[in-house]
Amino acid sequence: MTKESVLRIALVLPDLLGTYGDRGNALVLAKRSSWRGTPAEIVTVLSSSEAVPDSCDIYLVGGGEDVAQHAAVRFLRDGGLRRATQAGAPVLGICGGLQVLGTGFRTGDGSYHEGLGLIDVVTEPGASRAIGEVVTESSVDGIGVLTGFENHLGRSRIAEGVQPLGQVVHGIGNGYDAVEGAVSGHVVCTYLHGPVLARNPVLADTMLEWAVGRPLEPLPEIDEIEELRAERTNRIKFRSRHPNAQRSQ
Amino acid sequence: MNQARNHESTSTVEESVTEQRWRVVAPPPSEIRRPPRKDPRTTLAVGAGRLAATLSQRLGAGSGAIIGGRVALLLQPRALRRLTRGRRVVMVTGTNGKTTTTHMIVEALRERGGTVSNATGANMLDGHVAALMTRPRAPYAALEVDELHLARVTEEFEPAVIVLLNLSRDQLDRVGEIRSVEERLRRALRRAPGAHVIANADDPNIVSVAVDHPRVTWVAGGNRWKHDALNCPRCGTFLDGADEWRCVCGLVRPPADLTVDAEGVTGPDGWYRSLELALPGQVNRLNATFALAAALVLGGDPDTALRRIRDIDQANGRYGTVSLGGRIVRLLLAKNPASWLEMLDLVSAHRHPLILVVNSREADGFDVSWLWDIDFECLDGREVVVAGDRARDLAVRLRYAEVSCEVAGSVEDALTRLPGECPDVLANYTAFRDLSAKSAAP
Structure with missing residues (x-):
């Protein structure tokens, strides 16, 4: 945290990696911080910027198209994101963001690109896009059930020593070993849109706690969020019991 | 307004086109066009399609339009090609405004004889066939087409006019990302070199689609949603969302032929018409300008077209x-x-x-x-x-x-x-x- 006690949230390259509403994660973190009395500032880092500042408290990298992903890797290779990550700042990579933060990824055209190597995950294109609702049981203590929406071609293999974010209850996830996402230190990667922090406030608060370095007092439960989570996860239970239930409601 | 005007082409991305000629007003088409050749298979397909549509309607399964089109296409896979023969067809595509603009074009062409349209918004090939079947002798057709399906349409026939409204994120899990949609539209245009394209000069994605086409009328009226065109669609360089954008790779906002603002529409050589619409918003003023341009390309009278467009107060329920x-x-x-x-x-x-x-x-x-x-x-x-x-x-x-x-x-x-x-x-x-x-x- 900076000394002025403003939480600075870096929204990294939303012009390149901002296709799937992932900007919402920044709004969620900012509000959950300010509702607790610490105002937050969203620092938008566009691809026209000189560099990514290393002084932010938390970094968000969203999803985008193939071309945008390797442009993002070029931009981020030696900058503030790497320094901040090494210093322990929490980083959330979503979808294309997971691939960018990882060791490397192969795009739809068959070419292989090195990623930033901030987490040991390698992505190859799958046979078809994984699209749909996902429910996982988080492997990270205290996070519980995660809900989100996935839409990706990549299948991501995590290295030994990297923890998955969750065990897949419904959906595809990484496409290997029935797991979804990856966690290493304070770097969290996932394929879940929704946005993921809007649907999973416990994950948002965990990342906020990492950012401020101390436990936060819980916010009063927000009924709308609990109802949304129940709706999204109950639908899945219904579907698993009725495998022939129609995809559209 | 009746003379053709030349201007330097803005196509600097590929050097094939150096100068383009365009007309806001095309010479009136010869009204006597050769009647479509009799084709028993198409006649049969249309008959069967109509029967299917009527049955479906009687059974209460909806308007029957799509099923009728499907049956006709099943019996005559070339139905679209056959049914458009001898007609001047305007195809309207883009993420937003298709239905409203298509409706405006139908109204603008009202004085010029019958125009068929897929007014119910069934905007894929079966919907087009269904619409064309309803009046096989109408000289004009105004059809909205899903962004992903224009390429299928131009495989079948060459439209007289293609209207390209805008491109932005929409239904990413069905339609896919903008890059792939933009490339598909570009491919569609390559198959229709003789069509007259009317395109949005303020939307970099649309400019990228249309800039290499030999006949483009550029329409401008602002582009408020910028988040899908912050970077150049061709090379990825940051464009800053500026109104007069220009990319280092050469893609540049073309000079507009028709510009619409809060008062009216300005064309070349001091051409101006005030514009008052029953429909609200700048977005509809822009849609109206696209419709006006389409009517002009087809030889329509601007004042008649504008009078018709002005009175529209809803389009398939929108704004109603x-x-x-x-x-x-x-x-x-x-x-x-x-x-x-x-x-x-x-x-x-x-x-x-x-x-x-x-x-x-x-x-x-x-x-x-x-x-x-x-x-x-x-x-x-x-x-x-x-x-x-x-x-x-x-x-x-x-x-x-x-x-x-x-x-x-x-x-x-x-x-x-x-x-x-x-x-x-x-x-x-x-x-x-x-x-x-x-x-x-x-």
């Missing part, structure tokens, strides 16, 4: 004031971040209560993460009720925007919670369609 559940409401279609931006702007002009309805069925896209791309913060202090399959996603989004709202089980339920002034209902695709079907004339 209707009676719903015993109440008078205005129905607005808002189906993706760009159209929500426009509709939220429209409703900021008053303080009436608002009902927001979002579904996530197949035609909407199953993912509603895009709700977070919309600045709902502007609804602070408004009376808002949310409904639809994804009412709870909306409620969470509004909670984080610090806009208080109530969650209703249905729009009828929402109406009972809003006893005051006539509310505006903003609904996404299937929600809008269902409400429109349920509503009655006020």
Whole structure:
């Protein structure tokens, strides 16, 4: 945290990696911080910027198209994101963001690109896009059930020593070993849109706690969020019991 | 206005085109066109398609348009090619405004003889065939086409006019990302070198689609949603969302042939017409300018066209004031971040209560993460009720925007919670369609 006690949230390259509403994660973190009395500032880092500042408290990298992903890797290779990550700042990579933060990824055209190597995950294109609702049981203590929406071609293999974010209850996830996402230190990667922090406030608060370095007092439960989570996860239970239930409601 | 005007082509990305000639006003087409050759297979297919449509209608399975088109295509896979022979066809595509603009083109061409149209919004090939079948002798057709299907259309025949409105994120889990849509549209245009393209000069994605085409009329009226064109569609360089954008790779905003502002439409050589519409918003002024351009290309009279366009007060229910559940409401279609931006702007002009309805069925896209791309913060202090399959996603989004709202089980339920002034209902695709079907004339 900076000394002025403003939480600075870096929204990294939303012009390149901002296709799937992932900007919402920044709004969620900012509000959950300010509702607790610490105002937050969203620092938008566009691809026209000189560099990514290393002084932010938390970094968000969203999803985008193939071309945008390797442009993002070029931009981020030696900058503030790497320094901040090494210093322990929490980083959330979503979808294309997971691939960018990882060791490397192969795009739809068959070419292989090195990623930033901030987490040991390698992505190859799958046979078809994984699209749909996902429910996982988080492997990270205290996070519980995660809900989100996935839409990706990549299948991501995590290295030994990297923890998955969750065990897949419904959906595809990484496409290997029935797991979804990856966690290493304070770097969290996932394929879940929704946005993921809007649907999973416990994950948002965990990342906020990492950012401020101390436990936060819980916010009063927000009924709308609990109802949304129940709706999204109950639908899945219904579907698993009725495998022939129609995809559209 | 009747002379052709030359200007330097803006096509600097590929050097093939160095200068383009265009006409705002094309010479009137010869009205006597060769009648389509008799083709027994097409006649049979059309007959069978009509029968299927009638049966489907009688059985209460809907308007029967799509099933009729499907049957005809099954019996005559070349039905689209055959049915467009001898007609001048305007294809309208883009993410937003297709239905309204197509409706405007039909009206603008009214004086010039019959125009068929897929007015129900069935905008893929079966819907086109169904529309064309209804009046095989009408000399004009104005057809809206799904962004992904224009390439299939130009494989079958060359339209007289192709209108390219805009491209922005929409139904990412069905349509895919903009890059692939843009490339498909470019491919579609390569197959239609003789068509007259009318394209949006302010949308970099559309410019990238159209800039290499030999005959383009550029229309400008601003582009408020910038988040899908912050970077050059060709090379990825940051463009900054500036009005007069110019990329280092050579892609540049072309000079507009027709520009529309809050007062009127300006063309080349001092050409000007004031523009007053029954439909609200700058977005419809731009749609009207596209329709005007299409009418001019087809030899229409601008004043007649504008008079017709001016009087339109709804397009397939869009913007219509209707009676719903015993109440008078205005129905607005808002189906993706760009159209929500426009509709939220429209409703900021008053303080009436608002009902927001979002579904996530197949035609909407199953993912509603895009709700977070919309600045709902502007609804602070408004009376808002949310409904639809994804009412709870909306409620969470509004909670984080610090806009208080109530969650209703249905729009009828929402109406009972809003006893005051006539509310505006903003609904996404299937929600809008269902409400429109349920509503009655006020």
